[in-house]
Amino acid sequence: MAVSETSWIILAARGAGRYDVPFLMIDLHCHILHGLDDGPRELEGSIALARALVADGITIAVATPHVYKGRLDVRDRELVRQRIAELAAHVPELKVLPGAEVRMVPDLLERVEAAKDFFLLGEGAALLLEIPDLILPSGLQDIVFELRQMGLNTVLAHPERNVVLRNDWNAVSDLVDGGTLLQITDRHILGSAGREIERFCRKLIEAELAFAVASDAHGDQRRMPALTAARDRLRRWFSPQQVDPLFDANPAALLAGTR
Ligand SMILES: [Fe+2]
Numbered sequence: 001m002a003v004s005e006t007s008w009i010i011l012a013a014r015g016a017g018r019y020d021v022p023f024l025m026i027d028l029h030c031h032i033l034h035g036l037d038d039g040p041r042e043l044e045g046s047i048a049l050a051r052a053l054v055a056d057g058i059t060i061a062v063a064t065p066h067v068y069k070g071r072l073d074v075r076d077r078e079l080v081r082q083r084i085a086e087l088a089a090h091v092p093e094l095k096v097l098p099g100a101e102v103r104m105v106p107d108l109l110e111r112v113e114a115a116k117d118f119f120l121l122g123e124g125a126a127l128l129l130e131i132p133d134l135i136l137p138s139g140l141q142d143i144v145f146e147l148r149q150m151g152l153n154t155v156l157a158h159p160e161r162n163v164v165l166r167n168d169w170n171a172v173s174d175l176v177d178g179g180t181l182l183q184i185t186d187r188h189i190l191g192s193a194g195r196e197i198e199r200f201c202r203k204l205i206e207a208e209l210a211f212a213v214a215s216d217a218h219g220d221q222r223r224m225p226a227l228t229a230a231r232d233r234l235r236r237w238f239s240p241q242q243v244d245p246l247f248d249a250n251p252a253a254l255l256a257g258t259r
Contacts, residue, residue, distance in 0.1 A: 025227055026251035027053060027061040028121060029128060029157060029183060029214035032096060033083040036065040036072050040219040043086060049219035050091035056225040060095045060255070062121050064128055068103035074115040097122035097255065101157055103130050104137050109146050122255040126153040128183070136164040136171060141178050148179050153259060155181045158216060160188050160200045172209060181211035186230035187223070189213065205238060205246070213246045
C-alpha cells in the first residue's frame, strides 16, 4: 500500500476517538466511479456523489464496482485507477481507494488468487462479497474459510437483504463464528427497505455481530449516502462504544490490514 494511503487510514483511526481530532468516517462500500456498473453513468454524477459523501462526513471511500462475468473484469483494473484519479482532480477532499464488490461465482477463489490486488478493498486484506437475496449459497462458509487460508478477510455486503439469514439466526452466528464480517447498509438502519430489515439490522448491532456500516451508494436519488443519519439513529438505541467503531475504527483497521 502506498504511504499516502496509509497516512489517510491512520488519520481516520485518529478520528476514531484515539486522539483529540474530529470524528472521521470511512465508507467501505460505494459505487462512486462512473461508467463501470449501475453507479453514475457520467463523471458529473460521480463528482456529485463524491460531494454528497463529503457532505455526509466521509473522509475515505472505497470504490466497489460490481465484479462478475460480463461486467467489470480483471483486465479493467487500470480503468478503475484512471477513474479514481479523474475524480480526485475534482473532489480532492475525498480519498477514494480502489476496491470491488465481488459476486459469489463458482471459480471465485481461482479468480482472486490470480489477481488479488484487483479484488481487495483498498489493497488491504479483505474481499467484499455479494450473495443473492433469496438463497444462502451452500458453499459460502467454505469460501470464507479458503479466503482466510489465503490471509484474507471476507466482508459480506448487506446480509440484512438475505431472506434466509433474516429467518435463521443460527446461520448468522455460524457465519460470524466462521470469520465473516457483516457490513450493514446505512439506509436499511433508517427503514428504507421496510420494518423487517430495519429490525434485523438493529438485532445484529445489539448482538454485536455487525462489523461495519457502509453506504452502498449508487448516486441515484434512491441510493444516496446516509451514514451520519444512520449513526445518529443508532446512537439513540446504543452506546457510542457499540456504534462508533462500525463507522470508523473497524473499517480503518480493515484497510490498514491490522484486523
Ligand atoms: Fe453494492
